[in-house]
Amino acid sequence: MQPEGNWITRAPSLKRKAILMAKVQDEAGHGLYLYSAAETLGVTRDEVVDKLHTGRHKYSSIFNYPTVTWADIGAIGWLVDGAAITNQVMLTRCSYGPYARAMVRICKEESFHQRQGYEIMLTLSKGTPAQKDMAQDALDRWWWPSLMMFGPPDADSTHSEQSMEWKIKRVSNDDLRQQFIDMTVPQAEYLGLAIPDPDLAWNEARGHYDIGPIDWDEFWEVVAGRGPMNQERIDHKNQMWDDNAWVREAASAHARKQRKTA
Protein backbone atom coordinates (compact mmCIF):
# COMPACT_ATOMS: atom_id res chain seq x y z
CA MET A 1 0.00 0.00 0.00
CA GLN A 2 1.02 3.57 -0.54
CA PRO A 3 1.14 5.38 2.83
CA GLU A 4 -2.23 7.10 2.34
CA GLY A 5 -3.82 3.95 0.86
CA ASN A 6 -3.43 2.22 4.21
CA TRP A 7 -6.21 4.41 5.57
CA ILE A 8 -8.87 3.02 3.24
CA THR A 9 -9.21 -0.10 5.36
CA ARG A 10 -8.71 1.89 8.55
CA ALA A 11 -11.20 4.70 7.93
CA PRO A 12 -13.27 5.35 11.08
CA SER A 13 -16.63 4.75 9.38
CA LEU A 14 -18.12 3.23 6.26
CA LYS A 15 -19.04 6.73 5.07
CA ARG A 16 -15.43 7.92 5.42
CA LYS A 17 -14.23 4.80 3.65
CA ALA A 18 -16.61 5.31 0.71
CA ILE A 19 -15.53 8.98 0.48
CA LEU A 20 -11.86 8.04 0.53
CA MET A 21 -12.34 5.46 -2.21
CA ALA A 22 -14.15 8.05 -4.35
CA LYS A 23 -11.21 10.40 -3.81
CA VAL A 24 -8.71 7.71 -4.80
CA GLN A 25 -10.69 7.03 -7.97
CA ASP A 26 -10.65 10.77 -8.77
CA GLU A 27 -6.91 10.95 -8.25
CA ALA A 28 -6.33 8.00 -10.57
CA GLY A 29 -8.50 9.83 -13.10
CA HIS A 30 -6.42 12.99 -12.68
CA GLY A 31 -3.30 10.99 -13.42
CA LEU A 32 -4.93 9.69 -16.60
CA TYR A 33 -6.03 13.18 -17.75
CA LEU A 34 -2.46 14.42 -17.33
CA TYR A 35 -0.91 11.41 -19.06
CA SER A 36 -3.31 12.02 -21.95
CA ALA A 37 -2.21 15.66 -22.07
CA ALA A 38 1.45 14.56 -22.06
CA GLU A 39 0.79 12.14 -24.92
CA THR A 40 -0.42 14.98 -27.13
CA LEU A 41 3.20 16.17 -27.07
CA GLY A 42 4.27 12.94 -28.80
CA VAL A 43 5.47 10.77 -25.92
CA THR A 44 3.90 7.32 -25.41
CA ARG A 45 2.14 6.30 -22.23
CA ASP A 46 4.63 3.51 -21.62
CA GLU A 47 7.59 5.88 -21.92
CA VAL A 48 6.18 8.22 -19.30
CA VAL A 49 5.19 5.43 -16.92
CA ASP A 50 8.59 3.82 -17.32
CA LYS A 51 10.31 7.13 -16.54
CA LEU A 52 8.34 7.37 -13.31
CA HIS A 53 9.08 3.78 -12.36
CA THR A 54 12.80 4.15 -12.95
CA GLY A 55 13.14 7.39 -11.00
CA ARG A 56 13.74 9.56 -14.07
CA HIS A 57 10.55 11.52 -13.68
CA LYS A 58 9.76 14.15 -11.07
CA TYR A 59 6.49 14.13 -9.20
CA SER A 60 5.16 16.39 -6.48
CA SER A 61 7.47 16.21 -3.47
CA ILE A 62 4.48 16.18 -1.12
CA PHE A 63 3.87 12.50 -1.89
CA ASN A 64 7.03 11.54 -0.07
CA TYR A 65 5.77 12.19 3.44
CA PRO A 66 4.27 9.45 5.64
CA THR A 67 0.64 9.42 6.79
CA VAL A 68 0.87 8.17 10.36
CA THR A 69 -2.61 9.00 11.70
CA TRP A 70 -6.17 9.33 10.39
CA ALA A 71 -5.88 13.10 10.86
CA ASP A 72 -3.27 13.08 8.09
CA ILE A 73 -6.03 12.16 5.64
CA GLY A 74 -7.87 15.29 6.81
CA ALA A 75 -4.77 17.48 6.62
CA ILE A 76 -3.91 16.17 3.15
CA GLY A 77 -7.36 16.98 1.81
CA TRP A 78 -7.46 20.40 3.41
CA LEU A 79 -3.85 21.54 2.89
CA VAL A 80 -2.32 19.43 0.13
CA ASP A 81 -5.38 19.40 -2.10
CA GLY A 82 -5.99 23.03 -1.14
CA ALA A 83 -2.48 23.97 -2.28
CA ALA A 84 -2.94 21.89 -5.43
CA ILE A 85 -6.18 23.73 -6.26
CA THR A 86 -4.49 27.12 -5.82
CA ASN A 87 -1.92 26.06 -8.40
CA GLN A 88 -4.35 24.29 -10.69
CA VAL A 89 -6.92 27.09 -10.89
CA MET A 90 -4.11 29.16 -12.39
CA LEU A 91 -3.28 26.32 -14.79
CA THR A 92 -6.84 26.24 -16.20
CA ARG A 93 -5.83 29.49 -17.92
CA CYS A 94 -2.48 28.22 -19.19
CA SER A 95 -1.49 28.46 -22.83
CA TYR A 96 -1.46 24.73 -23.64
CA GLY A 97 -5.00 23.61 -24.41
CA PRO A 98 -4.82 19.90 -23.50
CA TYR A 99 -3.21 20.76 -20.14
CA ALA A 100 -5.65 23.60 -19.43
CA ARG A 101 -8.69 21.45 -20.25
CA ALA A 102 -7.45 18.64 -18.00
CA MET A 103 -7.07 21.20 -15.21
CA VAL A 104 -10.66 22.42 -15.53
CA ARG A 105 -11.86 18.88 -14.92
CA ILE A 106 -9.35 18.34 -12.09
CA CYS A 107 -10.29 21.55 -10.26
CA LYS A 108 -13.98 20.63 -10.20
CA GLU A 109 -13.14 17.36 -8.47
CA GLU A 110 -10.39 18.63 -6.17
CA SER A 111 -12.86 20.94 -4.49
CA PHE A 112 -14.63 17.90 -3.04
CA HIS A 113 -11.27 16.59 -1.80
CA GLN A 114 -10.45 19.80 0.02
CA ARG A 115 -13.84 20.12 1.65
CA GLN A 116 -13.94 16.50 2.82
CA GLY A 117 -10.45 16.98 4.31
CA TYR A 118 -11.47 20.13 6.14
CA GLU A 119 -14.55 18.34 7.44
CA ILE A 120 -12.37 15.58 8.88
CA MET A 121 -10.23 18.24 10.61
CA LEU A 122 -13.36 20.00 11.88
CA THR A 123 -14.76 16.77 13.32
CA LEU A 124 -11.47 15.94 15.05
CA SER A 125 -10.92 19.44 16.39
CA LYS A 126 -14.38 19.38 17.97
CA GLY A 127 -13.82 15.89 19.36
CA THR A 128 -12.00 14.60 22.42
CA PRO A 129 -8.74 16.28 23.52
CA ALA A 130 -6.86 13.33 22.01
CA GLN A 131 -8.62 13.81 18.68
CA LYS A 132 -7.89 17.53 18.71
CA ASP A 133 -4.23 16.79 19.47
CA MET A 134 -4.19 14.40 16.54
CA ALA A 135 -5.51 17.15 14.25
CA GLN A 136 -2.92 19.63 15.58
CA ASP A 137 -0.13 17.09 15.09
CA ALA A 138 -1.20 16.56 11.46
CA LEU A 139 -1.27 20.31 10.83
CA ASP A 140 2.19 20.59 12.42
CA ARG A 141 3.63 18.03 10.02
CA TRP A 142 1.79 19.04 6.81
CA TRP A 143 1.93 22.83 7.00
CA TRP A 144 5.49 23.39 5.79
CA PRO A 145 5.52 20.65 3.14
CA SER A 146 2.27 22.15 1.79
CA LEU A 147 3.91 25.57 1.46
CA MET A 148 6.82 23.90 -0.34
CA MET A 149 4.39 22.49 -2.93
CA PHE A 150 4.44 25.87 -4.69
CA GLY A 151 8.09 25.32 -5.51
CA PRO A 152 11.22 27.28 -4.60
CA PRO A 153 11.23 31.05 -4.20
CA ASP A 154 10.91 32.84 -7.54
CA ALA A 155 14.59 33.83 -7.43
CA ASP A 156 15.72 30.17 -7.18
CA SER A 157 13.18 28.58 -9.51
CA THR A 158 14.86 27.05 -12.53
CA HIS A 159 11.77 26.66 -14.71
CA SER A 160 9.63 29.60 -13.63
CA GLU A 161 10.98 32.17 -16.06
CA GLN A 162 10.49 29.94 -19.08
CA SER A 163 7.08 28.76 -17.94
CA MET A 164 5.91 32.31 -17.29
CA GLU A 165 7.18 33.43 -20.69
CA TRP A 166 5.29 30.60 -22.40
CA LYS A 167 2.26 31.39 -20.20
CA ILE A 168 2.18 27.83 -18.83
CA LYS A 169 2.49 29.41 -15.39
CA ARG A 170 0.62 32.68 -15.08
CA VAL A 171 1.32 33.48 -11.42
CA SER A 172 4.68 33.13 -9.66
CA ASN A 173 5.47 30.51 -6.99
CA ASP A 174 5.73 33.12 -4.23
CA ASP A 175 2.48 34.84 -5.20
CA LEU A 176 0.58 31.53 -5.27
CA ARG A 177 2.09 30.54 -1.92
CA GLN A 178 0.98 33.86 -0.42
CA GLN A 179 -2.52 33.36 -1.82
CA PHE A 180 -2.68 29.93 -0.17
CA ILE A 181 -1.39 31.21 3.18
CA ASP A 182 -3.87 34.11 3.26
CA MET A 183 -6.71 31.71 2.48
CA THR A 184 -5.68 28.99 4.94
CA VAL A 185 -4.73 30.86 8.12
CA PRO A 186 -8.34 31.91 8.91
CA GLN A 187 -9.46 28.33 8.23
CA ALA A 188 -6.99 27.05 10.83
CA GLU A 189 -8.23 29.69 13.28
CA TYR A 190 -11.79 28.46 12.82
CA LEU A 191 -10.62 24.94 13.68
CA GLY A 192 -8.96 26.31 16.82
CA LEU A 193 -5.63 24.89 15.64
CA ALA A 194 -2.28 26.69 15.65
CA ILE A 195 -0.20 27.13 12.50
CA PRO A 196 3.28 25.84 13.45
CA ASP A 197 5.07 29.10 12.69
CA PRO A 198 6.01 31.51 15.51
CA ASP A 199 6.70 34.24 12.94
CA LEU A 200 3.27 34.07 11.36
CA ALA A 201 1.68 37.52 11.59
CA TRP A 202 -0.75 39.69 9.69
CA ASN A 203 1.06 42.48 7.90
CA GLU A 204 -1.32 45.41 7.73
CA ALA A 205 0.84 47.36 5.29
CA ARG A 206 1.12 44.50 2.79
CA GLY A 207 -2.39 43.24 3.35
CA HIS A 208 -0.95 39.71 3.65
CA TYR A 209 0.32 37.29 6.27
CA ASP A 210 4.08 37.21 6.83
CA ILE A 211 5.62 33.82 7.56
CA GLY A 212 8.89 32.55 8.98
CA PRO A 213 11.67 31.02 6.85
CA ILE A 214 10.90 27.85 4.88
CA ASP A 215 13.43 25.01 5.20
CA TRP A 216 14.46 24.80 1.55
CA ASP A 217 17.21 22.29 2.35
CA GLU A 218 14.48 19.81 3.24
CA PHE A 219 12.65 20.61 0.02
CA TRP A 220 15.71 19.97 -2.17
CA GLU A 221 16.48 16.73 -0.31
CA VAL A 222 12.97 15.42 -0.99
CA VAL A 223 13.06 16.58 -4.62
CA ALA A 224 16.37 14.78 -5.02
CA GLY A 225 14.68 11.54 -3.96
CA ARG A 226 15.89 11.48 -0.36
CA GLY A 227 12.56 12.25 1.33
CA PRO A 228 11.02 10.03 4.00
CA MET A 229 8.97 7.93 1.55
CA ASN A 230 10.49 8.36 -1.94
CA GLN A 231 11.92 4.86 -2.22
CA GLU A 232 8.88 3.13 -0.75
CA ARG A 233 6.54 4.96 -3.10
CA ILE A 234 8.46 4.09 -6.26
CA ASP A 235 9.07 0.51 -5.13
CA HIS A 236 5.37 0.10 -4.50
CA LYS A 237 4.46 1.49 -7.92
CA ASN A 238 6.86 -0.95 -9.57
CA GLN A 239 5.53 -3.86 -7.63
CA MET A 240 1.91 -3.03 -8.47
CA TRP A 241 2.81 -2.60 -12.14
CA ASP A 242 4.43 -6.05 -12.18
CA ASP A 243 1.84 -7.79 -10.02
CA ASN A 244 -0.99 -6.52 -12.18
CA ALA A 245 0.66 -7.31 -15.52
CA TRP A 246 -1.67 -10.29 -15.85
CA VAL A 247 -4.69 -7.96 -16.02
CA ARG A 248 -3.21 -6.05 -18.94
CA GLU A 249 -2.16 -9.29 -20.63
CA ALA A 250 -5.62 -10.81 -20.17
CA ALA A 251 -7.30 -7.69 -21.60
CA SER A 252 -5.02 -7.78 -24.63
CA ALA A 253 -5.57 -11.50 -25.13
CA HIS A 254 -9.33 -11.08 -24.89
CA ALA A 255 -9.30 -8.25 -27.44
CA ARG A 256 -7.21 -10.36 -29.85
CA LYS A 257 -9.59 -13.29 -29.50
CA GLN A 258 -12.63 -11.09 -30.09
CA ARG A 259 -11.06 -9.70 -33.24
CA LYS A 260 -10.33 -13.20 -34.57
CA THR A 261 -13.88 -14.43 -34.02
CA ALA A 262 -15.46 -11.24 -35.37
Next chain:
Amino acid sequence: MVYEGHGATDDTPTDGSGTSEWPLWEVFIRARRGMSHIHAGSLHAPDSETALQNARDVYTRRREGTSVWVVPSTAIAASDPHDEGLLASSDDKPYRHPTFYEIPEEVGHM
Protein backbone atom coordinates in the same frame (compact mmCIF):
# COMPACT_ATOMS: atom_id res chain seq x y z
CA MET B 1 -2.21 17.78 -44.41
CA VAL B 2 -4.16 15.25 -42.43
CA TYR B 3 -3.32 14.31 -38.86
CA GLU B 4 -3.49 10.55 -38.66
CA GLY B 5 -3.51 10.36 -34.89
CA HIS B 6 -1.54 7.70 -33.10
CA GLY B 7 -2.41 4.37 -31.57
CA ALA B 8 -2.38 0.81 -32.76
CA THR B 9 -4.71 -0.71 -35.33
CA ASP B 10 -6.35 -4.10 -35.16
CA ASP B 11 -3.33 -5.63 -36.84
CA THR B 12 -0.80 -4.22 -34.42
CA PRO B 13 0.85 -7.03 -32.50
CA THR B 14 0.81 -6.52 -28.77
CA ASP B 15 2.65 -8.34 -26.05
CA GLY B 16 0.37 -6.92 -23.40
CA SER B 17 3.21 -5.65 -21.25
CA GLY B 18 2.15 -2.03 -21.42
CA THR B 19 -0.80 0.10 -22.38
CA SER B 20 0.77 2.19 -25.14
CA GLU B 21 0.31 -0.84 -27.35
CA TRP B 22 -3.41 -0.45 -26.90
CA PRO B 23 -5.18 1.82 -29.35
CA LEU B 24 -6.03 5.36 -28.32
CA TRP B 25 -9.75 6.11 -28.20
CA GLU B 26 -11.36 9.54 -28.26
CA VAL B 27 -14.24 9.83 -25.81
CA PHE B 28 -17.39 11.83 -26.60
CA ILE B 29 -20.10 12.42 -24.01
CA ARG B 30 -23.66 13.62 -24.36
CA ALA B 31 -24.37 15.63 -21.22
CA ARG B 32 -28.15 15.59 -21.51
CA ARG B 33 -30.77 14.32 -23.90
CA GLY B 34 -31.18 16.77 -26.74
CA MET B 35 -27.53 17.85 -26.63
CA SER B 36 -24.86 16.65 -29.04
CA HIS B 37 -21.92 14.49 -27.96
CA ILE B 38 -18.90 16.60 -27.01
CA HIS B 39 -15.27 15.52 -26.89
CA ALA B 40 -14.28 14.81 -23.28
CA GLY B 41 -10.79 13.33 -23.62
CA SER B 42 -9.01 10.18 -24.63
CA LEU B 43 -7.86 6.87 -23.20
CA HIS B 44 -6.13 3.64 -24.10
CA ALA B 45 -8.00 0.34 -24.21
CA PRO B 46 -7.55 -2.96 -26.01
CA ASP B 47 -11.07 -2.99 -27.50
CA SER B 48 -14.20 -0.85 -27.78
CA GLU B 49 -16.01 -2.64 -24.96
CA THR B 50 -13.19 -1.96 -22.50
CA ALA B 51 -12.85 1.57 -23.87
CA LEU B 52 -16.51 2.23 -23.01
CA GLN B 53 -16.05 0.81 -19.51
CA ASN B 54 -12.93 2.91 -18.95
CA ALA B 55 -14.63 6.00 -20.38
CA ARG B 56 -17.39 5.58 -17.82
CA ASP B 57 -14.84 5.33 -15.00
CA VAL B 58 -12.58 8.15 -16.16
CA TYR B 59 -15.03 10.69 -17.55
CA THR B 60 -18.47 10.13 -15.99
CA ARG B 61 -17.99 9.66 -12.25
CA ARG B 62 -20.56 12.35 -11.44
CA ARG B 63 -23.40 11.78 -13.89
CA GLU B 64 -21.68 13.90 -16.52
CA GLY B 65 -23.50 12.13 -19.30
CA THR B 66 -26.39 10.10 -20.61
CA SER B 67 -24.47 8.58 -23.52
CA VAL B 68 -20.84 7.85 -24.39
CA TRP B 69 -19.13 7.29 -27.74
CA VAL B 70 -15.61 5.96 -28.13
CA VAL B 71 -13.91 6.38 -31.49
CA PRO B 72 -10.46 5.06 -32.45
CA SER B 73 -8.20 8.11 -32.72
CA THR B 74 -6.84 6.74 -35.98
CA ALA B 75 -10.33 7.05 -37.49
CA ILE B 76 -10.31 10.83 -37.07
CA ALA B 77 -9.07 12.96 -39.95
CA ALA B 78 -8.37 16.48 -38.77
CA SER B 79 -7.79 19.78 -40.54
CA ASP B 80 -4.39 21.37 -40.16
CA PRO B 81 -4.63 24.27 -37.70
CA HIS B 82 -1.96 26.09 -39.73
CA ASP B 83 -3.96 25.80 -42.96
CA GLU B 84 -5.97 29.00 -42.67
CA GLY B 85 -7.32 28.75 -46.19
CA LEU B 86 -9.60 25.80 -45.56
CA LEU B 87 -11.89 27.49 -43.08
CA ALA B 88 -11.42 31.10 -44.15
CA SER B 89 -13.48 30.85 -47.34
CA SER B 90 -16.54 32.55 -45.86
CA ASP B 91 -14.68 35.70 -44.77
CA ASP B 92 -15.50 37.46 -48.05
CA LYS B 93 -19.16 36.51 -48.00
CA PRO B 94 -20.73 38.89 -45.48
CA TYR B 95 -24.05 38.68 -47.36
CA ARG B 96 -24.53 35.28 -45.72
CA HIS B 97 -25.26 37.05 -42.43
CA PRO B 98 -28.58 38.73 -41.61
CA THR B 99 -26.82 41.91 -40.41
CA PHE B 100 -25.69 42.53 -44.01
CA TYR B 101 -29.18 43.74 -44.86
CA GLU B 102 -30.62 47.04 -43.74
CA ILE B 103 -34.27 46.98 -42.87
CA PRO B 104 -36.01 50.37 -42.27
CA GLU B 105 -36.88 50.95 -38.66
CA GLU B 106 -40.54 51.43 -39.56
CA VAL B 107 -40.73 47.80 -40.62
CA GLY B 108 -40.02 46.71 -37.04
CA HIS B 109 -38.35 43.55 -35.85
CA MET B 110 -37.47 41.01 -38.51
